[in-house]
Amino acid sequence: MSLSVAVEARLGERAFALAFESDAAVTALFGASGCGKTSTLDMIAGLRRPDAGRIVVDGETLFDSAAGVNLQPEARRIGTVFQDARLFPHLSVRRNLLYGARVPAEMPALAAELGIAGLLDRWPRHLSGGETRRVAIGRALLSKPRLLLLDEPLAHLDRARADGILELIRGLAAAARVPILYVSHDLRELTALNARIIDMNI
Amino acid sequence: MSLSVAVEARLGERAFALAFESDAAVTALFGASGCGKTSTLDMIAGLRRPDAGRIVVDGETLFDSAAGVNLQPEARRIGTVFQDARLFPHLSVRRNLLYGARVPAEMPALAAELGIAGLLDRWPRHLSGGETRRVAIGRALLSKPRLLLLDEPLAHLDRARADGILELIRGLAAAARVPILYVSHDLRELTALNARIIDMNI
Amino acid sequence: APLNIYAASSLTEVVNDLADAWAKAGHERPVPVLGASSALARQVQAGAPANLFLSADEQWMDVLDRAGLLVAGTRADLLTNRLVLVVPAADRRKVVIGNNFAFAALVGRARWVTGDPASVPVGRYARAALSNLGVWAAAEPTLARAENVRSALAFVERGDAVAGIVYATDAKASAKVRVAGVFPAVSHPPIVYPVAVVKGGDSAEARAFLAFLRGPAARRLFVARGFGMAR
């Protein structure tokens, strides 16, 4: 996988610019709160339009202000685990997981792996913080994206759970099943993932 | 400060019961995702009614099913930093901070301490994950509660920020300015706070 | 199909009487379609399935006539009516209506009611009568203008208006009002209800019903409801 990002945007009063390339299995955006990590993920996912720049994933241009290219989010095949989860409140956990699933049959196994097999008939409203996050991870994975964006996926998880999911992510990356762009404050996580780190602190 | 909690409640299909007493400056609820930490805080804050039990803070009974006591949330004076922040979306950061402030004049200094002095005129919608959390902490502190509930307050914060806020919390606790009930997955945080740990893992 | 009789709302009871009588005579019962003359005339213009049109005033019949929507030779003035002054039933006053009669004194500072003179036929006749009798200027300031004559009647029935000018037929139909005086026929233009067969609704049955309307059986029903026969 190759990922090439060069974007400029206004974030509130601030002029923001970031450029990086990576062909690592796990690339990590690292930087202080408010430095623009989530905004960068939004631009890659197609949810926020950069003022200028170019985003290329695996040779396909997703965005290019010069060439007037701007693929729709659904055409980008970029799975996202949002910082605020964004589960669909009116769908059960099961239907959240299956929403974008390419191979629905894989759902039960993944749910078991994430420790949410017992929650399938719950409403998102009744999940704890950590349960919510695990469902969001499962939902994104089942859509079989060609690039997975993870925005602090281990927040709200206890140590055991966090380690379990870290293991899962490591497995995904190692088997090259799906390349990952990872946001975290925790260097320990990044080391465990053997991530190529993009330091956004100026 | 003394805190005495003994509650029973149904959490979904599960029967939940917890009893503990503590007179530590920082008491910590520690346990796996979904074990009932947030639900316990809600019961103490008066936002969720236990089926039975008793909650006493500093000698005042907030809830007692046997005696028919159930104080309104606003009468409990229990500040809460919610896991999902719950900033008021239609109020600027400044007005969020001042919403329950007893001594509004203290706001600027605290905002500076939390690193959000530059965000006062922003809408919550435009804050990053970490910024949101810092505002929520400030808002709860300014209401000068007699007990502060912190639900994973350091999630989404980078290391430097997290350490800063940990320092602030430690200061609050040390000066006995306000006793704290703290939820976290991170034993390191709990050690740093010298917390009395309630282990909720069964 | 049964005949559709498009008739002004103020003819509601008598048209139903007529329909029943016609049915009793062995015909299919005609369907009374009641509404404001203006609305009915516009509907006929738009192609309503009307066989006969019974209007409460001549001007809307004229409109259809000019538009060539009436069957030639079928238009006739059918009914007449009288204009009366009504008061709530409990009010025992009698009023002699004549030139410069004390209408304003009767009403005092309260309200009296009739149809809107700008748009409702009964109001037009009332304005003409009061003008001819020399009391319109004094009466106008206390006038409440109702949407139609039945609505005017309701104000008097409930005593919210101290007096009203309505048709004799309406006064007769209500037990809650009393006729305090009758306007001289010469004080206002004649009150006539024209009838005609509508083009497109012409049929032997329609013609037969028109003849029935002008015959003795119908006359008895009209008179029983307080109408006079034209000519």
Add this chain to the structure above:
Amino acid sequence: MSEAETLIILLSLKVALVATLFSLPLALALAWALAKPAWPGRALLDSAVHLPLVLPPVVTGYLLLIAFGRDGVLGQALAALGVSVLFSWQGAAIAAALMSLPLLVRPIRQALEAVDPRLPAAARTLGASRRRAFMSITLPLAVPGVLAGAVLGFAKALGEFGATITFVSSIPGETQTLPLAIYAALQVPGQEGVAARLSLMAVALAVAALLLSEWLARRARRYRA
């Protein structure tokens, strides 16, 4: 209940149901267009939708009569298809639908605007087209508002009087719905009892619709319980 009354009630129900079923998709489309960020002509469309509320009902009825009449554009188009809505229950349904349209559009638009746009955005990152995201996320979340609009519209369709009597006249058995029958009864002194009786029936129908919609809305909001 007399046979005539039963007929009137069934006719009223038919007219109001058909009116609501036809105006609902139109109202959804309008609400969707009006909920989109400002585009040229939006204010115009918004105003047009509100017209039946602002104009006296006779005017709306009269305009319908002109449009669908013998010489009207729509009338001639329908005539070419061999259809006539004039003076038929279908015409009554058209009048009721038009008069209730603004009452449907507002609550639906409001509900669509209240949906957090980050949710359909999340759906699109999962591969949903703009259309699927709308149908599977935005619209279901707006269901309580759609029901609120539908029940307002249905109540108005049940009660529509002025435009109906002006457009299709009051033909017993064909276009004489409950409000028209009530009006007719009020035209005869001493018939207030009949009017009251019919009014109670209209109220009963509306209450039934209301209870149904409340139940449906509660179901639609189960996930918030």
Add this chain to the structure above:
Amino acid sequence: MSEAETLIILLSLKVALVATLFSLPLALALAWALAKPAWPGRALLDSAVHLPLVLPPVVTGYLLLIAFGRDGVLGQALAALGVSVLFSWQGAAIAAALMSLPLLVRPIRQALEAVDPRLPAAARTLGASRRRAFMSITLPLAVPGVLAGAVLGFAKALGEFGATITFVSSIPGETQTLPLAIYAALQVPGQEGVAARLSLMAVALAVAALLLSEWLARRARRYRA
């Protein structure tokens, strides 16, 4: 614009504004009561609020006449205070307010129900009373819905015809609002031009109200931009 027309427009504006200003707080209270979790009698109140929509306007006008008339309960109570609303613009405003009430209540209720209850709950942990939490959190978040209701209600108040003319009749300068004047013009052959002219004025007023409410709603939603 003739002087008579100017008077009619000013009167219509006065009636519709007063009607909306008075029905708004009442609608808020009703919407609040209806948005609360089920309590006995809620369905009854909900039905009562919808009545003016379901009943033909003449019936509502007639019921107003009975209530506020000389012998009516409210009429006698007001008479004791030396006030009479019969045949006056105040009566027209009452009719308009009552007829528009259901249109106000629904969108407001819907907006109140759409507010995430965790936000006022958070306010209460900060020391706000139930009342303050409602006034400072729930209500402001519901403002777009309140505006949607207000504009629907104002439009209806501008267009109210049937109940008004039945309750207060048509008195030029006192109760003859735009719809009543339009209706009168339509009763006279050849006066369609006058009716059209007056209709355009009614539309202009409604459009102005609509644009104002859109602007206010946009302001109230700034925080979501």
